[in-house]
Amino acid sequence: MQLSTDRILTTHVGSLPRSKAVTDAVFAKENEQPVDADAMAATLRSAVEAVVARQVQTGVDIVSDGEMSKISYATYIKDRISGFDGDSERNPPADLEAFPGFLERQASSGGTPSYKRPCCVGEIAVKDMAPLQEDLDNFRAAVTAHAPTEGFMNAASPGVIALFQPNQYYxxxxxxxxxxxxxxxxxxxxxxxxxxxxxxxxxxxGLGRHMLFKGKPEAEYVALANLHVEVLNDALRNIPAEKVRLHVCWGNYEGPHHCDAPMETVLPIALQAKPQALLFESSNPRHAHEWEVFRDAAIPDDKVLVPGVIDSTTNFIEHPRLVAQRIERFADIVGRERVIAGTDCGFSTFAGFGAVDEDIVYAKLGAMVEGAALASDRLWS
Known part of the structure; x- marks a missing residue:
């Protein structure tokens, strides 16, 4: 994993806006409509090349494939592992349930993405590695062509799969x-x-507290969240920590968020996870104050912090100076070499759905790059 050795590096959480052609293709496949496989493959290959190029042109150091091929960051797994079928009843977060008028408005305005969330109805096993191989091939070609500092690829954790795909088998x-x-x-x-x-x-x-674990006593939530980390660590047993980063958040939506678990609770759990780098929300106005939790915590010396220094749910373009201030806070806590500038969450968590206009997404990323440069000037002066 590349670290900020001579300047603050920049990255993001992963998903980026998809074109209409990509969105139409992934939804056609999702809805089991006839799809020209060669045409879809060409569309995705071109989209990955374009999204990597734009990230590099914007100045982002550590780039992704934008999750172009995935309809969502958690349900895509039904095409890769067996045991999933059908759809499941939606389980809205507790904060939205507390404001039913707002919840209804979100649903009626298209603010709630529509796609299948299958249930686990059979034995889970590897089904098809070809979709992953296609993603890897497309990303490798784009990275070779545009030479970013580093590339990362997203994958769903066991816990988030369980969060969105209910168990009806085990x-x-x-x-x-x-x-x-x-x-x-x-x-x-x-x-x-x-x-x-x-x-x-x-x-x-984080989000699991007011979805999967809502209504459960605090001690039970903490025990279950720790179980999620233990199982994740087992899945990573053959991978060095410095090859992995972990993203935690409270849900990538504009909403009350007053039911979110506090960082005081989430951080000790997340720090038990094997990945070297931790990506987390710190621009979200419900959590922006929680840099203090990191200041007061015992952060292991081998951990790298990737705070969200720009928000992913609004079309405000953060001022670079504000971005720099956010970066500097965390650099003052753990040292400049252990901070990478990131985003609160993805900008297109679901295909065809994103609160932020595509051009504004890249303007925000550009502000992050500029803010990182300002912070670097101070931190390396």
Missing amino acids: AGHEAYLQALADAMRAEYEAIVDAGFILQLDSPDL
Whole structure:
């Protein structure tokens, strides 16, 4: 993993806006409509090349494939591992349930993405590695062509798969998680073997508190979240920590967020995870104050912090000076070499859905790059 050795490096959480052609293709496949496989492959290959090029042109150091091929960051796994079918009832976050008028407005305005969330109805096992191989090939070609500082690829953690795909087959939650970890291990190892940094998306540790674990006592939530980390670590047992980064968040949506678990609770759990780098929200106005938690915590010397220094749910373009201030806070806590500038969450968590206009996404990323340069001037002066 590249570190900020002579300046603050920049990255983001992974998903980026998809074109209409890409969105139409992935939804056609999702809805089991006739798809020209060669045409779809060409569309995705071109989209990955274009999204990597634009990240590099914007100045982002550590880039992704934008998750072009995935309809969402968690449900894509149904095409790669067996045991999933059908759809499941939606389970809205507790904060939105507390404001039913807002929840209804979100749903009626298109603010709630529509796609299948299959249930686990059978034995989980590796089904098809070809979709992953296509992603790896497309990303490798784009990285070779545009030469970013480094490339990373997203994969769903066992916990987030369990969060969105309910278990109707295994005897209990722990057995379900372990089966997911055993099946996803092949994807995790293939990404690292291909030469990319593996990013595990694990909002179950934060968002899970007011979805999967809502209504449960605090002690039970903490125990279950720690179980999620234990199972994740088992899935990563063959991968060095410095090849992996972990993203945690409280849900990539504009909403009350007053039911979010505090960072005081989430951080000790997340720090038990094997990945060297931790990506987390720190621009979200419900959590922007929580840099103080990091200041007061015992952060292990081998951990790298990737705070979100720009928001992913609004069209405000952050001032570079504000970005620099956010970076400097964390650099003052753990040292400049252990901070990379990131985003609160992805900008297109679901294909065809994103609160931020595509051109504004890159303007925000550009502000992050400029802010990182300002912070670097101070931190290396």
